[in-house]
Amino acid sequence: MSNLVYLMSSLPSLTFGEVPPISILEFNQDAKNQLSTSQFNNLELIDIQGVSGETSKVGVKSIVAMLKGVQDDICEIRKARTQDRMPKLERLSAKEIQGTPLERERKIMQYQWEELESIEVGKTFTLIEVMVYKLKLQILSRLYSFNTEKGAQVLASVVNPSKKEED
Amino acid sequence: MAGIKIKYTKTERARQKKVLKVSERMLPLFEAMEKSLMATVNTISERIEKIREQIERNRKIATPWVAVMSDSWVDMNEFISVNEIITRPVDVAGVRVKQFESVDFKLIPIRDDAPLWLDDAISLMQEQLQLLAEIECLKEQIYLLEEELLDVRARIKLFENRLIPNAKIAIRKIGQKLQDDERLTIATAKVVKTSKLQEVSV
Numbered sequence: 001m002s003n004l005v006y007l008m009s010s011l012p013s014l015t016f017g018e019v020p021p022i023s024i025l026e027f028n029q030d031a032k033n034q035l036s037t038s039q040f041n042n043l044e045l046i047d048i049q050g051v052s053g054e055t056s057k058v059g060v061k062s063i064v065a066m067l068k069g070v071q072d073d074i075c076e077i078r079k080a081r082t083q084d085r086m087p088k089l090e091r092l093s094a095k096e097i098q099g100t101p102l103e104r105e106r107k108i109m110q111y112q113w114e115e116l117e118s119i120e121v122g123k124t125f126t127l128i129e130v131m132v133y134k135l136k137l138q139i140l141s142r143l144y145s146f147n148t149e150k151g152a153q154v155l156a157s158v159v160n161p162s163k164k165e166e167d
Numbered sequence: 168m169a170g171i172k173i174k175y176t177k178t179e180r181a182r183q184k185k186v187l188k189v190s191e192r193m194l195p196l197f198e199a200m201e202k203s204l205m206a207t208v209n210t211i212s213e214r215i216e217k218i219r220e221q222i223e224r225n226r227k228i229a230t231p232w233v234a235v236m237s238d239s240w241v242d243m244n245e246f247i248s249v250n251e252i253i254t255r256p257v258d259v260a261g262v263r264v265k266q267f268e269s270v271d272f273k274l275i276p277i278r279d280d281a282p283l284w285l286d287d288a289i290s291l292m293q294e295q296l297q298l299l300a301e302i303e304c305l306k307e308q309i310y311l312l313e314e315e316l317l318d319v320r321a322r323i324k325l326f327e328n329r330l331i332p333n334a335k336i337a338i339r340k341i342g343q344k345l346q347d348d349e350r351l352t353i354a355t356a357k358v359v360k361t362s363k364l365q366e367v368s369v
Contacts, residue, residue, distance in 0.1 A: 049240060050280055075279040078286065101284035102232035108283075142239055148230075150237035155229070155288075158243055159295045 004125045007034040011133060016113045020140040027137055031130065039127055046131045048112070048138040060128055063135070066091070066115045070108065102146065109139050173337050175344040183341065187334035194326045197319055200261065204316045207260040208309055215305050218298050225298075229291050235284045246285065247292050248273045252300045259308060262315045267304035270297050 007030060012021035032040050046060070051068045069091035077097055080087035087097070096107040113136060120132040173179065236243055250273045254265035272293060277285050 071280040074281075074283060077283060078277075078279055081286065097283075100232035101287040102235040105235055105238075105282060105284055145237055145239035146234040147237045148234040151233040151235060152230075154236040154243045155226075155233055155292070155295075158247060158292050159299065 003034045003036075004127065004130065007031060008125055008129060008133070014133070014136045014140060016110060016136075016140070017143065018140070020137055020144055022137070024134075024137060024141055027134060031134075035127075035130070039130075042127065043131060043134060046134060048135045048142070060131060062119045063116075063128070063131060066112065066119065070112060074108075105146075106143070109143060113139055173340055175341050175348075177341075177345065180338055180341040180345070183334045183337040186330060187338065190326050190330045190334065194323065194331070197323045197326065201316065201319050201323060203260045204262075204312055204319060208312050208316070211305050211309050211312070215302055215309075218302050218305075222295055222298050225291060225295055232284070232287075235282075236288055238282060238284070241282060241285060243288060243292075246275045246277070247289055247296075249296055249300070252304070254304055260312060260315075262311055264308040264311050265304055266308075267301040270300045272296070 010030065011027070014021070028044075031043055035043065046063065048067070050071050051064055073087070073089045073092045076089060077087045077092075089097075092108065092111060096111055097104055099107070116132045116135055116139075120129050123129045123132075250271040252270055253268040255268055256263055257266045258264075259266075270293075274289070277289070
């Protein structure tokens with residue numbers, strides 16, 4: 001418990017849309033130093049990119065349900081597109097899947113962020129709070145990786161690879 | 168014409184007349200071919216310009232969301248590449264060229280739970296790659312047509328500057344020479360006839 005208190009107290013606060021104050025690597029290092037091996041192993045299984053069989057074993061049902069729900073909705077949107085029909089969504093709303101691809105990703109991440117905030121309510125200094133912190137940090141890191149210049153470079157490198165080689 | 172030896176014979180004159188006739192018949196054909204090739208090259212250039220505008224339009228439409236392509240979760244280079252550009256041979260203004268048909272893409276299947284923007288990005292990339300492949304085919308067509316155009320222009324110059332003037336000069340010169348020869352023969356015959364008459368009268 002005291003380790004969790006120390007860890008959570010030493011981590012900087014996170015705000016959606018702002019530059020991540022620490023890197024995932026730094027967070028993992030701090031967590032590894034402060035948590036027990038089993039706690040750290042459970043923490044490592046949680047990842048914003050999706051739910052694997054291992055993640056669901058960790059037992060944080062609310063987090064797993066949220067991640068799985070969003071994942072299922074993304075699958076459903078993709079299916080609906082190929083079948084040219086309206087998607088039947090369980091978690092995401094129509095508002096979150098509108099706009100440009102960038103706006104959509106932001107809205108989905110914002111939804112996840114808000115859900116995580118509601119999950120951590122009343123879970124102060126628990127492993128759930130640490131897990132939520134990790135997921136929120138992953139969201140910020142991903143959000144921060146969206147860069148117009150770099151994105152244009154990626155597009156150019158695929159569309160015109162010869163130009164990239166010349167550069 | 169200078170330096171060319173002309174045979175001053177009726178056969179040669181007939182040959183030169185034939186050359187002139189054929190050249191004068193062929194010249195307009197080559198001139199028409201030149202015009203047709205030039206028009207085709209211009210049409211293809213305009214098409215290239217239109218495709219470039221389309222590429223630029225697509226790029227501008229994607230600008231507001233292109234940032235998402237630098238997503239740390241995804242490496243775009245893995246998902247799409249060109250396998251082969253499919254073309255078919257066609258005759259354009261009498262020249263055999265390759266016409267763009269489609270692009271065969273190598274697409275790595277997207278996982279169902281992968282970020283949604285991937286579908287939009289791949290669709291955009293496919294369109295841009297197709298347009299660029301079409302430009303490449305059209306550029307190749309222009310290259311081949313310009314090669315043919317150079318050849319046709321060389322032929323036109325050959326007819327205009329050498330074959331037709333040379334044949335005309337040769338026909339004129341042979342005509343003059345044959346006329347001179349005829350006059351000389353007649354004059355000689357007259358002289359012979361006069362001297363024979365004088366001998367008889369003496």
